[in-house]
Amino acid sequence: MRRLLILLAVVAMLAAACSSSDGESSDTTAAGGDEGTTTTAAAPADSELQAKINACTVGETDGDLNLYNWTEYIPYGSEAEDYGVTDLVAKFEEETGVKIVQTFYEDNETMLSQIEAGGAPYDLIVPSDYMVSTMADPEVGLLMKINTDAVPNLKNLDPKFTNLPFDPTGEFSVPYQAGTSGLGYSFEALDAAGVDYESGISWGLIFDPDMSAPFAGKISMLNDERETLGAALKYLGYSVNTTSQAELDEATAILKDANSRIAAYDSAAFDDLLMSGETVIAHGWNGGFLGSFDQASTDDYDAYEFFGYQVPVEGGIIWVDLMAIPVTAEHPCTALTFINFILDAENGGDLTNYTYYMSPNLAAYEYIDPDILDDPMVFPTEETMAKLEFIADVGDFSLEYSDAFAAAKG
8 A cells, every 4th residue: 555545425434545664765766855854853733834835826836746655556657557547657747847756654653653753854645534634633733724726626526525524624635535445355265165255245254253264364454453443343333433442342352363363464465465365355445456456357367257355244444545735845836736636637537547446536537447437346335335434533542442453463
């Protein structure tokens, strides 16, 4: 991932994806900026940076873009060629004359810690829904307000992707992509175990000792505390946003019990583990699975005949990942120009044709492959939507989730 979150029919449910603390970079410049950059704690949002943002004009750039993003979340290089879509990194660089320097992360909490540390001058980040509300909290002050005058393509947003609960006025964020998390699986493995996946699958494939026994040692889960504990909570019939210690303890207990059957907690290669046969049940994001299924398919081999993806019958998580300017930004005008670039109709279509995630860009629909638009694994049915939840900011109780996840994994 890198890696992650919507229709209010959709939106009511619309609720994801550094692989290490030092991060991973693409291109030739380290995402931390120039050599000699010192590490200082990020200051709360300040008026000087906000004034600079407010003065940015449409198409203005003020330096290279340090983009802190999930992996495999924008088409570039050979990946773009493999998917038959535009290399959006190269296109932006050609149009603007600046470079995009990418650094990747696997979970929102890692990204948050890096922004809090303030050592790297990231200009644009792609947090998930609940993390936007956390970072935009005035007492935290890690996000700057968007200068909407510099982003005219905001007009392309689907109205269902506006007035979202975690940023109701859209002051701090702009939707990037949306999707679900659920289970990818091997048809052969489920057939051998007598699982009727055509009628729907259950989180019991991981959490029920008897149901999951045939897959022991061949299961992976996301290395993400809210996603993984959220799966356990949904299996138990609870909200993924519970602040009940008793309910969280119950979810922790069943995850801890399942731990002996789980081969890996992985948010970066969950799809690869499934496709390679190292796992047969994988918890992950729909776009990651579908992109891999499509990539593996050839004229002589259709991966969709061997692998599937579903949101379990108990429900799951739906999410929105958004573009936001953090307090670490040194080139906010370039960040705004990139946001506007992503919201271009054709660019938005190429993005979804690469990620296999829902697009919040209504104007992009005419450029999205019709097979993707019609696929319920990408755009869920209303019945599935009714069982999905956003991950919400739970305030101080988030520490309980962190402790519970660490305890469950041992």
